[in-house]
Amino acid sequence: MSAKKPRLAVWKFASCDGCQLSLLDCEDELLAIAEAIDIAYFPEAMRAGVRGAYDVSLVEGSVTTPHDAQRIQDVRRRSKILITIGACATAGGIQALRNFRDVREFASIVYAHPAYIDTLATSTAIADHVKVDFELRGCPISKAQLVDVVASLLAGRKPATPAHSTCIECKIAGNVCVMVAHGTPCLGPVTHAGCGALCPSYDRGCYGCYGPKETPNAPSLSSRLAELGMDAGAIARVYSTFNSNAEAFRQESERHGAQNDQD
Amino acid sequence: MNDGVILSCADLNALIESLRAEGRRTIGPVARDGVIVYDDLESIDDLPAGMSDEAAPGHYRLARRDDDALFGYAVGPHSWKRFLHAPVQRLWRSEGERAAARVLAEPLSQEKTAFIAVRGCELAAIAVQDRVLGEGETVDRHYRARRDNAFLVAVDCGTANGGCFCVSMGTGPEASGAYDIALTEILEGEHRFLARAGSEAGQALLRNLPQRAATAEDIRAAREVVARTAQHMGRAMPVGNVRELLARNPDHPRWDDVAARCLSCANCTMVCPTCFCTSVDEASALDGSGTARVRRWDSCFTMDFSYVHGGGVRSSVSARYRQWMTHKLSSWFDQFGTSGCVGCGRCIVWCPVGIDITEEVRAIQASERETEARHGNA
Structure with a gap:
């Protein structure tokens, strides 16, 4: 050094x-x-x-x-x-x-x-x-x-802060998938890793605190959230938190917000 | 090796006790957080008695059975991969600086384990990982050590769930392959287990357990359990040469169709009992006094995984899904001489949006047949 x-x-x-x-x-x-x-x-x-x-x-x-x-x-x-x-x-x-x-x-x-x-x-x-x-x-x-x-x-090396999904952290930790096993809405599949899957480790869905992961597919996740019973307003809100202005989340909340306004 | 012997529930408990007496950590199915996971168990009382699992694409729930079956469910989100090919594995670390620096290889696991209730599809998956990680020119020493220290108690499946398609992959529901002891749970009449040894270690252990000889009736009842499960598969891999079908369809429009649904979250690869890919991270100390290389599960669905100088090779999700599915069902044969899919259904059940690998194959196959039919009629 x-x-x-x-x-x-x-x-x-x-x-x-x-x-x-x-x-x-x-x-x-x-x-x-x-x-x-x-x-x-x-x-x-x-x-x-x-x-x-x-x-x-x-x-x-x-x-x-x-x-x-x-x-x-x-x-x-x-x-x-x-x-x-x-x-x-x-x-x-x-x-x-x-x-x-x-x-x-x-x-x-x-x-x-x-x-x-x-x-x-x-x-x-x-x-x-x-x-x-x-x-x-x-x-x-x-x-x-x-x-x-x-x-x-x-x-002088690359930091180990992978941009993949929070799901990978969940699976490495041995957590049970709260969405598949409990029907709990979870943003993990579109959210950047880093927290160590904190909320799913305590049986909560991911709130997306780390923002969108690399190549996120929020529209597909939203379709699943709708099947789990969330209406357009609720879907718009889950993307409208700490990373509401991150592109993938913004587009998705606006898409559902606009739909909700028409309701 | 033999026709088998009959164990009662108490005798099965004696089996677990004997394994523990050998100093083995006994790991098996345990109900936790609304699912059946693989975790430490001390006796048959820890097994999910009377429980079953309902599974569908992207959906899993525990259910109650109307009997006290100890193994009356199929597979949950965990596979034995966690205990053989660890999710996080330090490979080496270094101490000291400059001339005084020393590289210390991570010691191999000495832990003796016994896996309780390994299913047919899982034996097939372990055989696949044995081939990939445990044999040949480049043996993963950590995998090999854990594998050599594991005693496998297999169980024939008495129930299939909605994800299961082992029959169409030729891996179950009967346990076959490299087990030490295999069991069939018989609920008809007296609750009992037909046990057969698959290795000398299994035979030695079985010999010392309280038991009775199996009768022709026991063997008939056990065969019926397997035959009945085979009739109740959740789904099936389409018949036909899937290996060649996928190899000749790299540009099929279905890859874009599945990419519109795929989250590239990598859950399928994490729960797959044969997926083995990893990345290695450097973990250096702040003061420069040492560093370590740590291996962790990775996935062909991440961008970093295919990163070479200048960027990721598979930037589109369709390319990543195609890579995974074509490897699993097609190029795995070229590389390892077997299918990479064992029909356990985990990738279907634990996909948050329920993408079904068998359905994707069926769609590509159907479109080819349609094209053929059109050309045939023309």
Whole structure:
């Protein structure tokens, strides 16, 4: 390993801070991470930051304001490697639900003085604004995957974050398929792996926190969800959560949302 | 090896006890989470007595029988593959850095096991994996060690579920092949088991169990169990040369049709008892003090699996489904001299959208016949 430790920055955009907490949650590994890299900027965990250029930037959150749209350009300029962490940064997050409605109307309901709110009509992924070198999925991200991404950077190898279905994780774990055996609606077959099939391990259907897997076939899954008794509105809603603005989920919720509106 | 002996339920329990007394981990069918899985069992009390399974494409439910059969169901989502070809297997790890680095091969499993209630289709599947992983020039040492340490207690199927098509694949419902002991559960009259040894180890174990000699009536009743199950298959692989049918239809429009339904989720390959594909990941320590190579189940349905420089070879789902099904039913013969499908039906039942491999074959076959008929009439 080189003598000079890579400098790391952690940036926050529109988000709940949960993914940054996953980094703090590393606990035992955090000491090893701090040994191996120089955590130079991390407002969630440190009082003062070091300005300048960074070898690696972890970016949490989506772009929802004109100010953030500018700021991400600055982050990109300062970063050799830019990694987005979490559903907000990779897909726009839960706040991307605004993309389907009128955000001014929301603001008028929520805020006493909506005129002070300077926000964009949409919540968008970091990759919609700047070049992203690697995207780590999840809401929140998996601490094990984050550690692996950092370890892979240090070792100069590919991270082990396969883009296949959550079903593979379920089957490796020996879980029983909740959809086939219990008739529980589950997004596992169209969802990116990474969580270790957390919900199906506790007898729940997958909520799709990691967003669409590679080559997802949401229309076919939706047909099956309909056979299991979900109406168009319910199908539209299962795709309208943390990754509602990810293309495959957005198309599917819009397809069923439109049908539902006609009902 | 012999006509067999008759064991009572208590004698069957003695069989499990003897296996445990040999220091074996006894694994068999256990009802859990609404299905029958393979898990540790200590006695016949752990078996799913009086339970059955209802299966259809994309659908599985446990049901109650009106008797106390111990093996009155077919196969669930698990196969013995989990215990022979482990889902995750570290291959080696290294310690130290630079000149001091040492590579340490992962020790082989020493665990002695006994698999209780291995079905005919599963014996066929184990034989397939023996050929692929356990024999020849490139033996998987981990598979071989687990296989050599396993004692197989097979059982003839007394019930088929909606996924079963072993008869059309020639693998069941009777247990045949490399078992140590095979059982037939007889419910007619006294609840009993016809047991026959298939190996010297099986014979030695059986000899020491409480038992009585099998009568002609016992043997007739046992044959009837198998014959009755064979009459109640859930489905059938179409008759005809499927191997050549698929080999000559790489561009059939049905591949696109199935791709519209296929989720490329890989469940079929995970539950398939013969699918053996894996990937190897590097797991390096943060501080660079060591690394490991870890093998895990993978699938021809993932993009990474066919990744070579520049991208995945099979980017379309139709190409991936075709690869899987054609390998299973056609090119497997070229590669390994057998079918890769044993007719267990798991890929059909555990497909979330219920794609049926036999139906896909039938559709391609039917379209060919239609074309032939049209040309014949012209």
